[in-house]
Amino acid sequence: MKDRYDVIIAGTGTAGLYAALNLDPMLSVLLISKNDLTLSNSALAQGGVAAVINKESDTYKSHIADTLIAGGYKNDLSALEVLVTEGPSDVLRLEELGVNFDMDKEGNLQMTLEGGHSKRRIVHHKDSTGAAIVDGLLLKVKERPNIDIYDHTIMYSLEKDNGGDGFYAGLLRGGEYYRPFAGYVILATGGIGRVYQYTTNSAIATGDGITLAHMLGAPIKNLSYIQFHPTAFAGEKGRERFLISEAVRGEGAYLLNAAGERFVQNYDPRGELAPRDVVSKIILKEAARQGSEEFYLDITYKDSEFLKQRFPMIYERCLEEGVDITKDRIPIYPCQHYLMGGIDVDTKGRTSISGLYAAGECSHTGVHGKNRLASNSLLEALVFSRRAAVDITLNISTNGRPKPSDIPPAPQRTQGQPLPEGIRTKIRAIMQESYFVNPDIEKASKGLREIEKILNDLLSKSYAVNEHFVEARSLATVASIILREVVSNAAS
Ligand SMILES: Cc1cc2nc3c(=O)[nH]c(=O)nc-3n(C[C@H](O)[C@H](O)[C@H](O)COP(=O)(O)OP(=O)(O)OC[C@H]3O[C@@H](n4cnc5c(N)ncnc54)[C@H](O)[C@@H]3O)c2cc1C
Structure with a gap:
């Protein structure tokens, strides 16, 4: 690892990888991931990316309106407009970069529907869209000679260079401690799901970037805006709950109570396709009414070949748990899924600290309001990580590369007693x-x-x-x- 970079990016999910690709290839970039490069929430994303691609059947106005309804009108409208109007070209760029989205018979991008969307506008790769995006972006990033990529490298500290403009990042890799300097840092460290007992999130989602930004004094906003997904697989014992994508309800699955009756309509006329937070709250009310946490998703009435084709990963994963989704009802219950709040940033991904940027789930752009509309988060990770990268490139071309000052960073204590269990x-x-x-x-x-x-x-x-x-x-x-x-x- 070099001891000086133009930009350090923490995170190899959608936000980190796409930021790296959008930086000027003349800049030296360090891209790190604290675990395997593909262990991230991005790689787990199933449903897809929401974008107004077909301007004849869909409008920006409608995507914005749906997002505002889901977000309880607490969204930042100007950031939302950026998201919706610029997002489609980022989705098309993914295609150019080699990400394989599903196509219809005419060779156009196939669109699916998810809760809260009034139009079919979710671009997808079967039911493993996130893995397709991460794999595609990673291939391209690895072709860039200006990007050094290190897995199993955790950022444990971040300090401003006292006498200058950049940062010293404390990194730990294989028992060795490093403190490279960078003029700019992008935190793309993902969500916080692991602060809960049960979550759909990957093991990396412990809020490290939010914590490092907070320790540096950057404002953190709306961290209590947490999304609980209504349909996580309920049969598992582990911490990570397997998600049954909203797209399953989008394709017509019914939610059933313990008596096998549909019930969401009794609380909300939008039924199964009401936004996630609404459905999760309804399930809890119904649980109190029926005195049990037993709930199911049922899509058995659909053609079994269609289900296997459309949801191959969910089909296989449920089979491993003894549930054949073409014949059996799927046991589900809500669990923690997504964070709407985070490190407060503007529409260029800038935090309040000069040179420090944040993008993706660890950031708060305000686009989601109180509750994220399905499939808007990959879109947010793409749009605002690109904007952050473009802003950094422009800053460096205008002002030159920040250099470390003469004042060396203060020494850090790294050794000490082991952390107690529990x-x-x-x-x-x-x-x-x-x-x-x-x-x-x-x-x-x-x-x-x-x-x-x-x-x-x-x-x-x-x-x-x-x-x-x-x-x-x-x-x-x-x-x-x-x-x-x-x-x-x-x-x-
Ligand atoms: C099961 C599931 C399904 C989903 N489905 C969809 C969907 O269909 N559509 C949609 O839009 N959204 C979906 N989401 C949400 C979406 O996947 C995430 O919000 C988004 O991918 C976050 O991307 P990210 O790049 O911000 O973070 P992540 O993809 O989580 O990446 C975080 C990265 O940061 C690294 N990192 C963390 N801490 C450190 C540290 N201290 N030092 C170094 N590296 C660090 C990690 O190693 C990882 O590489 C889903 C989420 C889950 C969990």
Whole structure:
């Protein structure tokens, strides 16, 4: 690893990879991932990317209106307009870069429907769109000689160069500590799902980027805007719950209660295709009414060959759990899925700290409002990571490359006592109790006090800086910000 780069990007999901490809190839770039390059929420995305590609059957106005309805009109309208009007060309660019989207018989991009969308506008690759995007982008990134790529490299600290413009990034790789300098940093570290006991998110989703930005003093916004997906597979015991994509309801699946009856219509006229937060809340109300958490998705009435073709991954994954979706109802229950809030950025991905950018799920652009419309997040990761990369390129071509100042970074302590067992488990239990679909204010207040104690302990004691410590510190930081927001929203 070199000790100086123009740009360091933390994250090899959609946002990090697409940012890297959109930077000027003359810039030296370090791209890191704390685990395997393809272990990310991006690689798990199933349904697709929402974009107004066919301007005859769809309009920007309609995509914006659907996003506003899902977001409870709490969206940032100017960022949303950027998302919707610029997004289609990024989706087409993915195609040019070799991402294989499904086509219809006429050779046009095939569009599917998902909850909250009034038009078929979701471009997809079967039911594994995210993996197709990540694989395609990764191939292109690896062809770029200006980009150094390191997997299993965790960013554990980020400091401003005291006498100058850039940053020193603390990186840990295979037991070795590095502190390269970079003029610009893009945090593309993904979501926070692992702060919950049950989530659809990948193991990397521990809020590290949000924590590093927060420690540097960048504002973090709306971290309590958390999306709980209504239909995660309910049969599994592990932390990571397998998602049954919204596209399954888009293709006509019914939601059934324990008695085998459809029930969503009793609460909302939009039925199964109401936005996610609405359906999750309805499931919890129905659970209280029926006195059980037993719920199902049923799409058995559709042609079995169509289902196997359209949802091959879901079909196979459910089969592994003993459920044949062409014949059996799929057991489901809501679980944590997505974060709408994050590091506050403008429409160029800039945080309040000069030279620090954020993109993708760790950022808050404001496009989603209180609740994300299905398939708008890959689109957000594409549009705003590109805009961040373009802004950095322009800054460097106008102002030149930032150089490290003469003042060396302060030494860091990395060695210390091992982290005690069970801290992360405790944080997750507190979060699951305090805020699952609906916040419980009493439990959130008590939980906040406990989390603050844990965080104080993590920051004040001399623990060894390793992956366990970094992730525990992130979970405690993120949990404390979420619960503080929940408690203060309830008080106001
Ligand atoms: C099961 C599932 C299905 C989904 N389906 C869809 C869908 O159909 N359509 C849609 O639009 N959205 C979907 N989403 C949401 C979407 O996938 C994510 O919001 C989006 O992919 C996030 O991309 P990202 O690049 O911001 O983060 P990620 O793809 O999560 O990538 C984060 C990267 O950051 C790295 N990282 C994290 N911390 C550190 C650190 N400290 N140091 C170094 N590297 C670090 C990780 O290793 C990883 O490479 C889905 C999400 C899930 C979980």
